[in-house]
Amino acid sequence: xxxxxxxxxxxRLSIGGPATNTLSVAAELSSDFEILLLAGEHLPDEQxxxxxxxxxxxxxxxxxKTLTRSVYLWKDLLSYFQIKxxxxxxxxxxxxxxxxxxxxxxxxxxxQLNVPVILHTFHGHIFHSYFSAFINKLIIRTEQxxxxxxxxxxxxxxxxxxxxxxxxxxxxxxxIKLVKLGIDTNQFEDTExxxxxxxxxxxxxxxxxxxxxxxxxxxxxxxxxxFLELVQQLLKAHQQKSLKFFIxxxxxxxxxxxxxxxxxxISFTHNGSSYQSSASVIFTSWRKDMDVVYAGxxxxxxxxxxxxxxxSIMEAMASGKPVVSTNAGGIxxxxxxxxxxxxxxxxxxxxxxxxQFILSETRRTLTGERAKQFVKQHLSKKxxxxxxxxxxxxxxxxxxx
Numbered sequence: 001x002x003x004x005x006x007x008x009x010x011x012r013l014s015i016g017g018p019a020t021n022t023l024s025v026a027a028e029l030s031s032d033f034e035i036l037l038l039a040g041e042h043l044p045d046e047q048x049x050x051x052x053x054x055x056x057x058x059x060x061x062x063x064x065k066t067l068t069r070s071v072y073l074w075k076d077l078l079s080y081f082q083i084k085x086x087x088x089x090x091x092x093x094x095x096x097x098x099x100x101x102x103x104x105x106x107x108x109x110x111x112q113l114n115v116p117v118i119l120h121t122f123h124g125h126i127f128h129s130y131f132s133a134f135i136n137k138l139i140i141r142t143e144q145x146x147x148x149x150x151x152x153x154x155x156x157x158x159x160x161x162x163x164x165x166x167x168x169x170x171x172x173x174x175x176i177k178l179v180k181l182g183i184d185t186n187q188f189e190d191t192e193x194x195x196x197x198x199x200x201x202x203x204x205x206x207x208x209x210x211x212x213x214x215x216x217x218x219x220x221x222x223x224x225x226x227f228l229e230l231v232q233q234l235l236k237a238h239q240q241k242s243l244k245f246f247i248x249x250x251x252x253x254x255x256x257x258x259x260x261x262x263x264x265x266i267s268f269t270h271n272g273s274s275y276q277s278s279a280s281v282i283f284t285s286w287r288k289d290m291d292v293v294y295a296g297x298x299x300x301x302x303x304x305x306x307x308x309x310x311x312s313i314m315e316a317m318a319s320g321k322p323v324v325s326t327n328a329g330g331i332x333x334x335x336x337x338x339x340x341x342x343x344x345x346x347x348x349x350x351x352x353x354x355x356q357f358i359l360s361e362t363r364r365t366l367t368g369e370r371a372k373q374f375v376k377q378h379l380s381k382k383x384x385x386x387x388x389x390x391x392x393x394x395x396x397x398x399x400x401x
Contacts, residue, residue, distance in 0.1 A: 002034075003032060003033050003034045004032075004033050004034070004093040004094065004392070004396060005033070005034045005035075005036070005090060005091060005092045005093050005094070006029065006033040006034065006035045006036075006092060006093070006094045006096065006392070007035075007036050007037075007038065007086070007087065007090055007092035007094065007095045007096070007110075007115075008022060008026060008035060008036070008037045008038070008059075008096050008097075008098070009037075009038045009039075009083065009095065009096070009097045009098065009102035009105075009106040010022050010037065010038065010039040010040075010098045010099060010102060011039070011040055011067070011069060011098065011099030011100075011101055011102055012039055012040040012041060012042045012043070012046070012067070012068075012069070012099075013039045013041075013042060013048060013049045013050055013052075013061075013063075014042035014043065014046035014047060014048060014049050015046065015047040015048075015049050015286050015287075015288070016046075016049070016216075016217065016311070018098055018099065018123050019039075019049045019052070020049065020052065020311060021123075021181055021183075021311060022037070022098055023037075023049070023052050023053070023055075023056040024056050024183075024184065024381060025381075025384065025385055025388060026056065026058070026059045027055075027056035027057060027058050027059065028381065028385040029385060029388070029389060029392075030057075030058030030059050031058070032389060033094075033392070035058070035059035035060070036059065036060045036061075036062065036086070036090050036092070037059055037060065037061045037062070038061075038062050038063075038064055038067075038083065038086065038102075038106075039061065039062075039063060039064070039067070040063070040064055040065070040066075040067030040068055040069075040079075040101070040102075041063065041065055041067070041068070043068075043069060045217075045218075045250045045251050045252060045254075046217070046250070046251075046286070047250070047285075047286030047287075047288070051288060062086065064079050064082055064083070066078040066079045066082070067079040067101065067102070067105075068101070069101065076101070076105065079101075079105055080105045080108070080109060083105055083106055083109045084109045084112070084113060087109055087110060087113050087115065088113065092110075092115055093115070093116050093117060093396060093399075094115070094116070094117040094118075094119065094392055094395070094396065095107070095109075095110035095115045095117070095118050095119070096119040096120070096121070097119070097120045097121070098120075098121050098123065099123070100139075103120045103143075103146060104142070104146065106120075107120060107146050107149060107150055108146075108149070111149040116151075116396065116399035116400075117151045117392070117395045117396055117399055118149065118150050118151050119150065119151060119152055119153070119154060119391075119395075120146070120147075120150055120153050120154065121153075121154040121156065121179075122153060122154065122155055122156065122160055122164065122308065123156055123308045123309075124156075124160070124306065124307055124308030124329060140168050140170070143168075143170050144168075144169065144170055144171070147170050147171035147175060148171075150171070150175070151175075151395050151399070152175050152176070152177050152391070152395060153170065153171050153175060153176055153177070154176075154177050154178075154179050154391075155176060155177070155178055155179075156178075156179065156180060156181045156308050156309050156330070157178075157180060157181075157308065157309045157329065157330030157333050158178065158330065158333055159329055159330040159332070159333060160308055160309075160329065160330060161176055161178050164176050177391055179384060179387045179388050179391065180309070180378075180379065180383070180384060180387070181309045181311065181314065181379065181384060182379050182380050182381040182382065182383050182384030182385070183311065183314050183315060183318060183375065183379060183380075183381055184381045185318045185372075185375055185376050185379075185380065185381075187291050188291050188294060188295075188315060188318040188319040188320075190291070190295040190319070193295070195291060195292045195295035195296070196295040196296050198292055198295075198296070199292050199293060199295060199296025199297075200296050202271075202296075203244070203246075203271070203275075203277070203282060203296070204277040205244060205296070206242065208241075208242050209242040209243075209244050210241060210242065210243055210244070210298045210299070210358055211244045211245075211246060211296060211297045211298050211299075212234075212243065212244070212245050212246070212297065212298065212299045212300075212301060212354065213245070213246035213247075213248055213293065213297040213299075213300055213301070214227050214245075214246070214247055214248065214249075214300070214301045214302065214303065215248045215249060215290075215293075215300070215302075215312040215316075216248075216249050216302075216304070216310075216312060217249050217250070217251040218247070218249055218250055218251030218252065218253040218254045218257065219251050219252065219253050220253060220305075221304060221305050221306050222253070222303065222304050222305075223303040223304055223305050223326070224247065224253060224257055224303065225256070225257070225260060226303040226326070226347065226350070227245075227247070227301055227303045228257060228260050228261065228264075228266075228281075229347055230301065230303070230347065230350050230351060230354060231245045231266060231280070231281060232264055232266060233347070233351045234351065234354060234355070234358070235266065235280060237351075237355070238355075238358060241358060243280065243358070244280065244282065245280060245281045245282070246281075246282050246284055246293075246297065247281065247282070247283050247284065248284045248285075248286075248287055248293060249285070249286060250285045250286055254283070261281060266280055266281060267279040267280050267281070268280065268281035268282070268283065269281070269282055269283070270282070270283045270284075270285070271283070271284045271285070290315060291315075291319070294315060294316055294318075294319035294321055295319060297316075297321055298321070298357070298364060299321065299322055299323075299324060299354060299357050299358070299364065300312070300313070300316035300321050300322070300323050300324075301323070301324050301325065301350075301354065302323065302324075302325040302326065302328075302331070303325075303326050303350070304325075304326060304328045304329075305326070305328060306328055306329065307328040307329030307330070307331060308329050308330060309329065309330040309331075309333070309334065310325075310329070310331070313325060313331070313334065313335070313341075314334065314375060314379055316371075317334070317340065317341070317368075317371035317372060317374065317375045318371075318372060318375045318376075318379075319368075319372070320365075320368035320369055320371065320372040321364075321368050321371070322341055322342070322357045322363070322364050322367040322368050322371065323335060323340075323341035323342070323371065324341065324342045324344065324350060324353040324354045324357070325341065325342070325343055325344070326343070326344060326345070326350070327343045327344070327345055331343060334374070334375075334378075334379065335371075336370075336374070339367070339370055340367065340370045340371040340374050341367060341371060342354075342356070342357075
């Protein structure tokens with residue numbers, strides 16, 4: 001019996017939660033579905049995630065070079081017609097889109113060509129903290145319209161599910177399905193601490209140094225300026241401690257961050273040939289070896305204004321690291337206050353939460369172990385794949401009735 005054909009459309013193959021999650025899920029589902037994955041090109045300030053295709057296999061990948069994050073009418077039309085062409089040729093039973101642009105172009109194309117099942121996953125939303133109030137309303141109206149031609153829309157956490165249902169009224173409750181993200185926890189094991197040693201040696205960190213990192217694209221919504229305010233407060237309060245702050249990622253906000261550091265006279269450096277081990281803040285740009293990065297860090301921070309379920313936080317927890325985060329998106333569903341991490345509502349609380357981990361290695365260890373166990377028990381990749389497979393099969397069966 002032939003497998004059902006599944007077409008997945010992703011914004012772009014760049015390092016980050018959506019790409020890693022989508023590729024890993026596609027690999028797991030490939031035994032039950034014939035899968036074609038479409039993706040746009042990564043942005044200049046992003047790191048390509050093509051290397052992940054050596055790890056996650058079992059499906060075909062096709063790039064659409066005109067599929068970009070920003071709105072370009074001509075490129076978007078070219079992308080739309082290319083998607084329609086691919087749908088005609090591949091004849092998918094399911095089209096599943098990820099990201100705002102694929103969510104528009106892919107769902108409209110699938111609807112026009114009568115694809116039986118049309119799905120869209122919200123890995124977060126852009127209904128606030130990205131654009132003006134007028135643009136926000138326009139985006140919400142567009143998503144409400146697209147939901148009408150969708151078989152279902154997927155939320156990756158309960159907070160997002162609630163927002164889609166009752167705050168923004170994107171779709172009727174019965175159309176909104178909850179499929180929580182999961183990760184492969186095994187890849188973040190470091191039982192012999194070889195990964196930690198590798199990272200610490202690379203950046204010349206002694207045993208007393210406490211490394212605090214933030215991971216993500218350098219854009220305003222990630223609010224890295226708040227992280228730098230945290231850096232300033234901690235350096236002032238703990239002058240006797242050896243504190244090192246790592247900014248892992250890249251993006252257009254980097255210029256502003258550097259200007260802020262210069263204004264506050266906080267030393268910073270970049271990894272590579274110009275690396276200065278005496279600097280307090282280290283810009284690493286993008287890294288492919290995130291398991292090594294997490295192993296080398298002692299505390300992981302997140303300062304976002306808007307989030308879905310941040311994969312970076314899940315990975316940090318799987319690595320046994322305490323997390324200090326703003327209360328954005330579905331964070332409160334994976335961090336239990338003072339047990340698996342610390343959630344803050346302002347800079348003062350962010351400082352307080354981070355200080356408790358700076359001052360106590362025991363607390364860091366205990367919190368990290370609880371976080372690791374929580375991820376293993378509740379955020380396994382196996383659970384996510386099972387839920388998604390069940391949803392696919394259920395919707396396919398319903399479409400044939």
